[in-house]
Amino acid sequence: xxxxxxxxxxxxxxxxxxxxxxxxxxxxxxxxxxxxxxxxxxxxxxxxxxxxxxxxxxxxxxxxxxxxxxxxxxxxxxxxxxxxxxxxxxxxxxxxxxxxxxxxxxxxxxxxxxxxxxxxxxxxxxxxxxxxxxxxxxxxxxxxxxxxxxxxxxxxxxxxxxxxxxxxxxxxxxxxxxxxxxxxxxxxxxxxxxxxxxxxxxxxxxxxxxxxxxxxxxxxxxxxxxxxxxxxxxxxxxxxxxxxxxxxxxxxxxxxxxxxxxxxxxxxxxxxxxxxxxxxxxxxxxxxxxxxxxxxxxxxxxxxxxxxxxxxxxxxxxxxxxxxxxxxxxxxxxxxxxxxxxxxxxxxxxxxxxxxxxxxxxxxxxxxxxxxxxxxxxxxxxxxxxxxxxxxxxxxxxxxxxxxxxxxxxxxxx
Ligand code: HGY
Ligand code: MN
Ligand code: MN
Numbered sequence: 541x542x543x544x545x546x547x548x549x550x551x552x553x554x555x556x557x558x559x560x561x562x563x564x565x566x567x568x569x570x571x572x573x574x575x576x577x578x579x580x581x582x583x584x585x586x587x588x589x590x591x592x593x594x595x596x597x598x599x600x601x602x603x604x605x606x607x608x609x610x611x612x613x614x615x616x617x618x619x620x621x622x623x624x625x626x627x628x629x630x631x632x633x634x635x636x637x638x639x640x641x642x643x644x645x646x647x648x649x650x651x652x653x654x655x656x657x658x659x660x661x662x663x664x665x666x667x668x669x670x671x672x673x674x675x676x677x678x679x680x681x682x683x684x685x686x687x688x689x690x691x692x693x694x695x696x697x698x699x700x701x702x703x704x705x706x707x708x709x710x711x712x713x714x715x716x717x718x719x720x721x722x723x724x725x726x727x728x729x730x731x732x733x734x735x736x737x738x739x740x741x742x743x744x745x746x747x748x749x750x751x752x753x754x755x756x757x758x759x760x761x762x763x764x765x766x767x768x769x770x771x772x773x774x775x776x777x778x779x780x781x782x783x784x785x786x787x788x789x790x791x792x793x794x795x796x797x798x799x800x801x802x803x804x805x806x807x808x809x810x811x812x813x814x815x816x817x818x819x820x821x822x823x824x825x826x827x828x829x830x831x832x833x834x835x836x837x838x839x840x841x842x843x844x845x846x847x848x849x850x851x852x853x854x855x856x857x858x859x860x861x862x863x864x865x866x867x868x869x870x871x872x873x874x875x876x877x878x879x880x881x882x883x884x885x886x887x888x889x890x891x892x893x894x895x896x897x898x899x900x901x902x903x904x905x906x907x908x909x910x911x912x913x914x915x916x917x918x919x920x921x922x923x924x925x926x927x928x929x930x931x932x933x934x935x936x937x938x939x940x941x942x943x944x945x946x947x948x949x950x951x952x953x954x
Pocket of ligand 1: 672673674900901902903
């Protein structure tokens with residue numbers, strides 16, 4: 541990369557202005573955002589992004605999966621594309637930095653490259669991927685772009701088929717469109733993402749930038765514990781087949797087992813739905829939303845079997861039936877060493893401290909890691925908070941991340 545560009549920096553005020561405008565869309569009272577994928581709020585954010593991209597003078601692009609992007613072409617029309625991106629959808633009642641910072645920083649990099657008339661060897665694209673958070677399917681847009689999305693994923697989405705269909709209708713998307721959004725690997729030069737860490741390691745160590753080494757794999761299930769509805773007052777305790785007992789005992793036992801036997805994995809029960817669901821009815825059915833994560837592909841089979849065995853044991857213990865529905869898996873993926881090197885080199889150039897970090901969060905890069913070189917950087921999360929309105933990253937750290945993204949794009953794109 542020519543030395544001339546090593547002093548190039550993004551425009552912090554312009555990035556902050558765009559970031560703050562976006563944060564108003566779907567904003568919650570406590571400075572978070574509530575923009576589940578393809579919800580009205582998320583589509584309003586996408587409408588704003590579309591208008592902002594065109595008002596900024598870039599070509600706007602969207603595909604069958606609803607991914608939105610700005611394109612800065614290079615002189616060679618047949619050159620591959622370097623994608624910089626993240627996602628504008630949020631978890632319910634989430635934070636305003638998760639995903640949004642990466643999309644806006646990517647767009648700011650394009651603005652900086654263009655106003656400095658820098659012609660790269662690659663097209664460069666700033667991307668907002670659909671449903672990164674998995675309130676519908678999970679990594680939906682990036683999986684579609686990578687050609688990994690299956691009909692099965694759309695027929696049995698972890699967020700429920702009805703919600704997916706409603707979202708697709710709202711957004712004007714079709715299954716056929718989603719399943720035909722794949723890009724040819726040879727058209728992709730790589731994928732870079734700036735993201736908040738969503739943990740405490742950078743803050744605790746006083747490090748400016750995390751250079752991601754690997755992204756964790758994620759498997760999801762719905763476990764259904766089946767008992768018998770009965771009168772909550774007149775049914776003797778010993779006569780009850782109470783589905784809540786199996787669900788609760790499983791949740792506690794799963795946590796203990798993972799902490800004891802799978803120390804580098806995590807397990808989460810994010811939701812329990814009781815039916816019929818009334819004060820005075822013994823629960824007949826409890827649906828448990830189960831997710832578990834490991835950085836090691838081989839470990840998943842062992843963890844999967846151990847958790848299903850545990851669910852079966854708790855069902856038997858309380859005289860319950862058990863049904864399991866598997867919602868698919870995202871494999872763990874290693875980040876590209878050359879991309880990691882470009883990030884490290886950029887940090888050194890910028891005088892920013894950095895450390896290698898595995899990601900306990902899933903990200904769109906894991907959809908693309910088998911197609912092209914993928915890399916991610918993290919910036920510190922205050923108190924490690926994320927997936928909560930408490931999510932916060934200091935603006936100076938956001939700017940640092942955007943400048944590392946810019947300098948890495950120059951190194952990889954020249
Ligand atoms: O759930 C995750 O790991 C990410 O925030 N989608
Ligand atoms: Mn995210
Ligand atoms: Mn997230």
